[in-house]
Amino acid sequence: MLVAETWRVWGGVILASVALVPAGALVVWLLARRRGSWRTALCDVAMVAGTVPWLWMILTPAGHGRSVNLVPFRDLADQLGGPSPMEQIGGNLLVFAALGFCLPIRWPALTPLRVLAIAAGCSAVVEIVQYVLAIGRHSSIDDVLLNAAGAFLAACCARYVAGWRAS
16 A cells, blocks of 8 residues: 555656656766766766655645754654654655765765765755745654765765775
């Protein structure tokens, strides 16, 4: 039942993302020809293609109003006791995972801790935008923590997958 509801709500985002894969491949090819580097071209496109769909979901209005929680781990505890904790927590871990994975490959001086800081800043901006726009979303420090943690874990994985070494 959870899969059907997720597909009903977010199927359009998923289909649009998949439909744009050929365009992304073309952009990688064009950038690689222009720059002479497949690695940087692929990283640039993957950072955008892997992050924009999540931002689309996060910034999709869900009614009116706003709420905020600045107490760490309060919403996380509620999510763990809720009906779909893995969807909520897993989704938050994936928001900036592509960014976290590609940043240190694209710019090797970016250690996982630097990626953590960048992702936390980006996530804080997204939560502030949700609050300011009053799009019916709940802004939470726990979302910032999970988004940043996902980027950090992805940056740690990058060193093994791409041969990147922390400095």
